[in-house]
Amino acid sequence: MSQNGKPKIAFFDFTCCEGCQLTVIDSLQTHPELLDVVDIVQFREAMSEKGEDYLVAFIEGSCTRESDEERLRKIREQASIVIALGACAHLGGINSLKALHPLEDVRKYVYGDKADWYETYDARPIDAVIKVDGEIPGCPIDRDEFIACVKALLMGKKLPIPDYPVCVECKLKENVCLFKKGKVCLGPITRAGCNAICPTYGASCEGCRGYITNPNDDSMREVLAEAGLSVDEITSIYTMFTTYQVQQKMKQGKETV
Numbered sequence: 001m002s003q004n005g006k007p008k009i010a011f012f013d014f015t016c017c018e019g020c021q022l023t024v025i026d027s028l029q030t031h032p033e034l035l036d037v038v039d040i041v042q043f044r045e046a047m048s049e050k051g052e053d054y055l056v057a058f059i060e061g062s063c064t065r066e067s068d069e070e071r072l073r074k075i076r077e078q079a080s081i082v083i084a085l086g087a088c089a090h091l092g093g094i095n096s097l098k099a100l101h102p103l104e105d106v107r108k109y110v111y112g113d114k115a116d117w118y119e120t121y122d123a124r125p126i127d128a129v130i131k132v133d134g135e136i137p138g139c140p141i142d143r144d145e146f147i148a149c150v151k152a153l154l155m156g157k158k159l160p161i162p163d164y165p166v167c168v169e170c171k172l173k174e175n176v177c178l179f180k181k182g183k184v185c186l187g188p189i190t191r192a193g194c195n196a197i198c199p200t201y202g203a204s205c206e207g208c209r210g211y212i213t214n215p216n217d218d219s220m221r222e223v224l225a226e227a228g229l230s231v232d233e234i235t236s237i238y239t240m241f242t243t244y245q246v247q248q249k250m251k252q253g254k255e256t257v
């Protein structure tokens with residue numbers, strides 16, 4: 001706690017585009033009252049101060065190299081509560097697509113003849129390295145959901161993240177289903193909370209918020225196959241954000257999400 005009694009919070013970034021931190025900055029502009037109840041002591045994207053004493057750590061980005069692990073463990077040692085911020089931290093996200101190609105090929109593609117200069121390994125969510133107390137999903141996160149989550153944390157409540165599919169929100173918005181328009185969509189198995197923003201604007205849900213607790217994976221695959229997708233195309237749509245999870249399940253002998 002600060003001397004003024006406010007809990008101290010800090011933001012950290014690992015491998016990512018930093019779009020989720022930008023959303024946090026955006027949310028502070030629309031909800032400045034949050035600064036009345038917390039002290040932000042570290043937030044590289046928004047301020048130069050760097051306090052090392054914090055109660056809650058919000059971590060954005062995936063772990064993509066061994067040296068990240070040590071940094072993550074240090075943050076975990078300091079923070080009483082660690083929250084994964086956005087799909088990269090929560091799931092591994094699009095960074096984990098790297099695992100679909102040989103690591104050396106990817107390294108050369110990105111760094112060319114300087115490939116040996118850079119440390120890297122397959123991207124993973126931060127809970128593959130440290131204990132995480134909660135996730136704020138999305139690519140990027142939803143700013144109102146971020147504010148609601150901070151309020152819940154301050155009140156000692158569970159994060160208000162839904163565990164029902166995007167289809168529920170999509171139906172409430174009275175959208176015509178994309179499957180009826182010849183498109184495909186992962187809304188039936190993806191965790192809601194984004195207000196079905198993609199289907200509402202005619203784009204397929206690609207699962208950026210991760211899957212609900214008990215997704216009906218067999219039915220989802222059947223529906224995608226009936227819509228004309230090949231096995232490779234189904235795998236491709238499934239792995240946009242969840243390559244890490246799909247690969248972990250396959251290692252356990254399971255094919256599902």
Ligand code: SF4
Nearest residue numbers: 016019086087088139
């Ligand atoms: S989850 Fe998406 S928006 Fe957030 S940091 Fe990762 S790539 Fe960027």
Ligand code: SF4
Nearest residue numbers: 167170177178185187
């Ligand atoms: S468009 Fe997608 S999210 Fe909306 S009802 Fe159809 S499958 Fe569900």
Ligand code: SF4
Nearest residue numbers: 194198205206207208
């Ligand atoms: S509709 Fe799907 S892909 Fe789009 S923001 Fe929501 S969860 Fe993410």
